[in-house]
Amino acid sequence: MPTQDHMKQTLRTYIDAINAGDAAAISGLYAEDAVVEDPVGNPPMTGRAAIEEFYTNAIAAGTKIALDGPIRGSYGDRAAMAFTVEVSGMRIRGIDVMTFDDDGKITQMQAHWGPDDIET
Amino acid sequence: MPTQDHMKQTLRTYIDAINAGDAAAISGLYAEDAVVEDPVGNPPMTGRAAIEEFYTNAIAAGTKIALDGPIRGSYGDRAAMAFTVEVSGMRIRGIDVMTFDDDGKITQMQAHWGPDDIET
Numbered sequence: 001m002p003t004q005d006h007m008k009q010t011l012r013t014y015i016d017a018i019n020a021g022d023a024a025a026i027s028g029l030y031a032e033d034a035v036v037e038d039p040v041g042n043p044p045m046t047g048r049a050a051i052e053e054f055y056t057n058a059i060a061a062g063t064k065i066a067l068d069g070p071i072r073g074s075y076g077d078r079a080a081m082a083f084t085v086e087v088s089g090m091r092i093r094g095i096d097v098m099t100f101d102d103d104g105k106i107t108q109m110q111a112h113w114g115p116d117d118i119e120t
Numbered sequence: 121m122p123t124q125d126h127m128k129q130t131l132r133t134y135i136d137a138i139n140a141g142d143a144a145a146i147s148g149l150y151a152e153d154a155v156v157e158d159p160v161g162n163p164p165m166t167g168r169a170a171i172e173e174f175y176t177n178a179i180a181a182g183t184k185i186a187l188d189g190p191i192r193g194s195y196g197d198r199a200a201m202a203f204t205v206e207v208s209g210m211r212i213r214g215i216d217v218m219t220f221d222d223d224g225k226i227t228q229m230q231a232h233w234g235p236d237d238i239e240t
Contacts (some may be wrong), residue, residue, distance in 0.1 A: 041196025061181045068189045069202055070214045073234030076161025080215040082189055083203035092125040095192045095200040095215055097232065112200040112217065114193030116124045 002104040006078035021059045027052035031105035038111035039051045063087040091119040122224040127199035128191045131218065135187065141179045147172035149226035158231035183207040211239040
C-alpha cells in the first residue's frame with residue numbers, strides 16, 4: 001500500500017501538472033488500466049490513452065485547478081481532495097477521490113461534482 | 121436516483137444531527153443494510169444498528185463537525201463533503217462520500233482521513 005506522503009504528493013503533482021498544461025505528466029500518474037469517472041455518473045474512461053486524451057482536452061479548454069483545503073489520506077489506499085476548477089468561464093466545485101495500487105499509481109479517480117456545482 | 125437537492129440536504133441533516141447529538145436521526149438517514157467505512161481502510165460497519173452505535177459513541181466523545189466548503193453532488197447517486205471534526209482534543213480533516221439508493225437513503229459512507237489528518 002502506498003504511503004500517505006506518496007498519495008498526497010501524487011495529488012499535488014496532479015494539480016501542478018494540470019496548471020502547467022502537461023497531460024502526459026498527469027496520465028503518467030495513472031496505472032495502465034486505470035478508470036476515471038469525471039464526473040461520477042458519466043460514462044467512465046478506461047486506460048491511460050483515453051485518460052490522457054481527456055486531460056489534453058481539459059487543458060486545451062484552459063482548465064485551472066486550485067485546492068479548497070488540505071488533501072486527505074486514509075488508512076487504506078485512497079486519498080481525496082476538495083478543489084475549484086476554472087474552465088471556459090465556469091467555476092466548478094468538486095471533490096476527487098483517488099485509489100492507488102501497490103506501485104503507487106492511481107487505479108481509479110472519481111470526481112464528485114454535479115449540475116448544481118457549476119457557476120457560470 | 122435521488123435529486124441533487126435531496127442528497128445535499130441529507131448531508132446537511134447529517135451534520136446538524138451530529139452536532140445536536142441525535143444518533144437515531146443519523147442512523148435514520150441510512151438504509152437498513154448500509155455500510156460505513158470511517159475511516160477508509162478500517163473494518164466497515166454494516167447495518168443500521170451497528171451504525172447507530174458508532175454515532176452514539178462518537179457523540180458521547182463530544183464529536184462536533186463543520187463543513188469546510190460547499191457540499192458536492194454528482195451526475196449519479198453520490199454526494200461528497202469536506203469537513204473538520206473536533207473530538208477528544210483532536211482536530212480531524214476529512215472528506216465523506218455518500219452513496220444513495222432510489223429511496224433516498226444512504227447505502228454507503230466512506231470517510232477519507234488518515235493518520236496525518238489528525239491534529240492534537
